[in-house]
Amino acid sequence: MKRIVFALFFTLLQSVNLFADDYKIGDIIRKDGIEYKVLVTYLVVDSKESPDTVKGPDSFYQAGELMVTKVNENLEDVIIPPAIDRYKVIGLTDSLFYNHTHNRIWLPDLMFAGNGCFAKLKMKSGALVVHGMDFLGMSVFDELQGDLIFDTDRAIGWGSSFSKIGENSKFTKSRPWGLIKFNTKNMRFIKTSPVFDDCYTAQGRKYKRWIDQAFNNESEFQKNYQTDKKAYLTKKSFTTTPRKEKKGLTINSGACNAKQKDPKTGKTKPFAYPWGRLTQDFYRQSRYTVVNKKKKRKVVAYNDFVPVADATQKGGWYVKFVGDEGTVKYKLNGNLIKEKE
Amino acid sequence: MKKIFLLILSLLSCVVSSADPRGVSFEKDGLIYTIATEYVIKRTNMGRKAGDPEILILNEGDVYVSGCTATDCDIKIPTVVSFPTTYCKGKQDTARYNVLGIGEKAFENVRLNKLTIPYGLRFYGNQAFHNLEIKSGVLVVPPAMRMKANVFDGLKSKVLFTDLEFAQNKPIMFEKTFENPDLVPDIYIYHGIFSKQAEGINKKDLCTVGINIYNDWINTYSLSGEYKIKSLRSSRNNPNELFTFYTLTRANDKKTPKITIRLSRKFEKFRTDIDMISPYEYICWNPYTNKKEVCYDFAMNESIFRYRKEADYFYFTLDGKPLTDKLSLLDSDGRDPFGLQVMSEEEVKAKKEAKEREMNLNRKVNDLKKVLGF
Known part of the structure; x- marks a missing residue:
């Protein structure tokens, strides 16, 4: 009986992720062929607790922010989760996908993508879908082999992402080989963007078709955000x-x-x-x-x-x-x- | 089979002279045109040289593209097409037709390298581009006043809608144009003026492109002179407007009442596509007879004019005096001076013989009267 009660209690605790590991800043987390670096940590309370129940120091848990530093080149499909335990994935390092070949890549809402992050990336599905992105480095999509779909519902910090870098750089161009696409409904976010004059937009059924094709018409692949969101409590x-x-x-x-x-x-x-x-x-x-x-x-x-x-x-x-x-x-x-x- | 049939039809139309040429088709440069209406019009001879007439009597009309016989080539739809007329043969036997639109299934199952459509068309008929394949990949479509049902169904290329704001004065009528969204290809407009262009269109049916892509497509898939044509068309006389002209001999005589003929639109249904183009009728006020007549098939040359009222043709001098002796106007084939087959050859022969017999008889009676002393 005690074992059953303990097992139930353990399951309950695990369901709210109370046993997540604590990390130091600079630690590397490896999971599913992807490496993350801990950028910062801070204390939070569990979302299931009401503020009134913060009774003492034991109510606090470590959370933080991660940056993706490495992706296994052999991964066919890459799913970057929005969070690992209580650590939110906020960005992608420089040249993360440089010269990689992947079938599909799922990205969460991110704060930044480093210089040349998707440069020379070959997308077998034909398109890379980028959701929210606050800041972009330089030549982020340089010679991306596929279409680029910005599925964003907020303004993007374009920076020099579409500027050409010097001739000596390994990034010679600043644009993808394919088309740059947006949702027409969110056109207000791109009016001042460097790609406004060179992009395609669609909405409704036609836009959904673009997204579906980018994920090989597999709806489950697109649902990663919903399933992983629970980890970020x-x-x-x-x-x-x-x-x-x-x-x-x-x-x-x-x-x-x-x-x-x-x-x-x-x-x-x-x-x-x-x-x-x-x-x-x-x-x-x-x-x-x-x-x-x-x-x-x-x-x-x-x-x-x-x-x-x-x-x-x-x-x-x-x-x-x-x-x-x-x-x-x-x-x-x-x-x-x-x-x- | 369809093409052969149309060819035979157009040949027949040349042989059989018809007073009302509407519905008659002819082929030119890989396109089949159907005459929607044809009329005679008086125009000032602008830029004439010494000895040229001051006034020109011209045959004009409207046609629409009803088919395409070409394949695997570049086709440019003109704004104006000239072709020998069967309507009113005067000095000018070539009519100048305005291309008004693209008819129902005109480009059905056709494969072309490139198709250039002019600005200012009035309509695209039902399924006008049904299963049309454009090898270049983009079909640039200027706006038309009426877009009929399922115009783009099955079209195998991207579509770029250009200059929709050009038609803003008269809103474009979309009549179930995008009824089958699954069959409609990606239709693009320039997203800089999306709000203006999309009036009357379900925005979800359209994609947009940036100005660089837009200009690139225009330069690649359309002819650079298209914009000039656009402005040229806008400065031309609008065929829908009424216009008046006077008989030649009395034009400068202010005291004498003038024969006034007004060309106006007649609302009548003829065919599915033609019902969008207004046929014409003539309102003629003749001070000689002091009558106002609504008539059809008006024709005119330097000495007489003609019109039809119901089934009968009437001929007048330019002063308005009726010419009762029609037979004297006809040639041996039974055609009037305007080329219209009024009677058959046998009929003319018989009538002329009868008239001659009557004249001989009258002469003999008169001679007899003289002999008998009456």
């Missing part, structure tokens, strides 16, 4: 006290581009995406914005967050943040804990 916004109470902290966790200080002006500004060179030392860092309910309008951002168990505190724990101005500790009700000298 994180909640990035939580409070230290029940939401109804007019005290405590509301914490939003996530990541941002790291900032650098301009020696001339003394001001800090974010790094641009370095694409494949993303490491722990540069560019991405965890970021927690904290809103004190007593001072609602004041938002303070910190780089590190540590929930600390402390029996002397009310509720048995307190929160510690590390920012540019040093370490700050808060009680659960939002009051500062002053260090005793």
Whole structure:
């Protein structure tokens, strides 16, 4: 009987992915012939928990962001999931698919694709489908052997993705060999794009036919997003006290581009995406914005967050943040804990 | 078989003179045209040289493309086609026809390297391009005022709709044009002016292309002179408008009442395609007889004019005086001065003999009267 109860409990926990591994920044995760690099980690609560149930440090789990660094060339079909456990896949490194040949590639919504990411890629299905993409590197689709379908419903950061790189570069052109296609409904997102004058659009049945052909008319292949979405069960916004109470902290966790200080002006500004060179030392860092309910309008951002168990505190724990101005500790009700000298 | 039949039909049409040439087909440069209407019109001889007449009486008309006999070649549909007329043979026996549209199944099961369609056509008939194969891969289709049912069904090439905004004054009528979406090929328009072009069309039926692709297709699959033709057509007289002309001898005489003949559209159904083109009738006001007549088959030369009312033909001098002696106008074959077969040869012979007998008889009676002293 105990075994059955334990088995049920284990299954329940696993279903909400509580046993996901913790990784350090820079770690490599290998799964299904694809390698991912951990860019940044941060603390979240499980999405199934209400903010009111964050009882202590044990309620927090590590989440983070990944970049795809390698894809096995022998894979016929490549499925890049939107997340591995609680780690969201946010980008593709430089030259990830350079000179590869694949039948179909499924991509999730991504933040970036590195320089020459799909350069000289041969698509056996005849087309590569790119969903949401915030930023593109240089010559991303250089000599892509197939059509390029932007199945996006938001603006794309085109950058120099369709600009020609110098003659000495291995990227000599900037465009795919095939056609560049969009959904007519989303034309407003491409009006300022470098491919507006050179693209084809369709909608409804005709657009669906393009997408279906790109995935060899296999609807299951397109459903990967829906099936893998369950793995990404994180909640990035939580409070230290029940939401109804007019005290405590509301914490939003996530990541941002790291900032650098301009020696001339003394001001800090974010790094641009370095694409494949993303490491722990540069560019991405965890970021927690904290809103004190007593001072609602004041938002303070910190780089590190540590929930600390402390029996002397009310509720048995307190929160510690590390920012540019040093370490700050808060009680659960939002009051500062002053260090005793 | 269809082509042979049409050829025979067109040959027959040349042999058998018909007053109403509508529906008659002829072939020229690989295309079969069907005459939708034909009329006589007076035009000022613009740019004439010394000795040339000031006024020209011309045979004009409207035709539509009803078939194609060519295969595996480049075909360009002209805006105007000239062909010997059977309608009104005066000094000019070649009529100048405006090409108004593409008829029902005109290009059915035809294979061409390239097809160039002019701007300003009035209609594309039902299944006009049914199973047409264009080897170049793109068919550039300028807009027509009426797009009939299933125009593009089975077409084996991409379609580029051009200059839809050109026809904005008169909205294009789509009549079940995209009824069978599975049979319609990819139809593209320029996406820079999508909102303007797509009026009246289900946007889901259309794809769009950028300006670079659009221009590339226009330059490759259409003739560069097409835009000139477009502007030329727009500056021409609109055949739908009424126009008036006067008899030649009295044109400058302000005091004398003038014979006024107005060419107007007649709404009558003739054939499926022709019902989209208005046939013409003539409204003639004759101050000599002081009558206003609605008539047909009007024809005119330097001395007389002619029209038909119901089954009978009437002839007048240019002053409007009726010519009652029709027989004297006919040649030995029974044709009038305009080439119309009014009577058969035997009939003319018989009538002339009868008239001659009557005249002889009258002469003899008169001679007898003189002899007898009456």
